[in-house]
Amino acid sequence: MPRFAAGVVHFQNKIxxxxxxxxxxxxxxxxxxxxxxxxxxxxxxxxxITQTDPGDLFICRNAGNIVPPHTEQTGGITATIEFAxxxxxxxxxxxxxxxxxxxxxxxxxxxxxxxLPHVKKWLGFTKAAVDVVAEIGSGKSKAxxxxxxxxxxxxxxxxxxxxxxxxxxxxxxGALCLHGWIYDIKTxxxxxxxxxxxxxxxxxxxxxxxxxxxxxxxx
Numbered sequence: 001m002p003r004f005a006a007g008v009v010h011f012q013n014k015i016x017x018x019x020x021x022x023x024x025x026x027x028x029x030x031x032x033x034x035x036x037x038x039x040x041x042x043x044x045x046x047x048x049i050t051q052t053d054p055g056d057l058f059i060c061r062n063a064g065n066i067v068p069p070h071t072e073q074t075g076g077i078t079a080t081i082e083f084a085x086x087x088x089x090x091x092x093x094x095x096x097x098x099x100x101x102x103x104x105x106x107x108x109x110x111x112x113x114x115x116l117p118h119v120k121k122w123l124g125f126t127k128a129a130v131d132v133v134a135e136i137g138s139g140k141s142k143a144x145x146x147x148x149x150x151x152x153x154x155x156x157x158x159x160x161x162x163x164x165x166x167x168x169x170x171x172x173x174g175a176l177c178l179h180g181w182i183y184d185i186k187t188x189x190x191x192x193x194x195x196x197x198x199x200x201x202x203x204x205x206x207x208x209x210x211x212x213x214x215x216x217x218x219x
Contacts (some may be wrong), residue, residue: 022053032058034092034179035084037077037157039065043185044098058084064103064153065095066125070163078164085176086166093161096181096190097154104149108133125160129153151200154180154193 016023036057038044046052046059060080068077084090097104106113106123107130113120129152137145158180161167170176180193182200192206193199204211 019053022055026055030055030058030088032056032084032088032090034058034094035060035081035088035090036094036096037061037065037067038094038096038183039063039098039101039103041098041101043100044096044183046096049183049188049190058088058090060084062122063119064101064107064123064126065097065157066103066122066153067095067157067160067164068125069160070165081161081164082166085164085170089170089175091175092177092179093167094179094181095154095157095161096183097150098183099147099150099185101150104146104153107153108146108149126153126156129156132156150182151193154182158193 191200
């Protein structure tokens with residue numbers, strides 16, 4: 001904790017003055033470009049990965065980057081999605097999984113979660129992805145199955161997103177795009193789901209036009 005307190009002091013004395021105008025503007029409103037749903041894992045640092053400033057991302061984190069299908073039962077994830085989409089009107093939602101994910105390891109081996117009943121129940125929202133891996137992953141190594149599960153879980157949660165009324169309405173209006181990413185903790189690489197090929201490909205390939213425009217604008 002002393003290290004964190006020292007970090008706050010450094011922020012107040014060194015970082016904040018450099019971005020004073022940004023924080024003053026943010027005190028009046030927020031207009032994030034995306035709702036970013038990712039895992040609670042401490043190794044996933046959203047701002048560092050995306051190189052974004054405060055105010056750019058509306059962030060929702062939970063074990064396994066899970067989006068439960070919409071129901072009438074109110075929950076924190078459902079409320080966050082509704083607020084971001086219907087009120088803040090974000091134009092993008094990203095679901096970002098990651099390598100070495102403990103939640104996915106638990107989903108693959110639920111028998112080891114008996115002492116964590118709430119975690120075990122929560123990971124039930126990944127069951128369809130686990131079943132897909134069991135169906136088409138026969139003969140593959142443990143590492144290959146885990147990679148497959150990471151991908152299938154992101155795809156599944158994108159499907160769950162579409163059951164939320166606010167999301168479905170904005171997609172129908174052409175005002176919202178969904179994105180599925182996987183972040184590799186060891187290499188820093190990020191792959192994005194490409195619906196045209198039904199595969200995860202490198203971000204610079206998936207968003208080549210956007211990256212080129214951003215690079216040109218930054219010159």
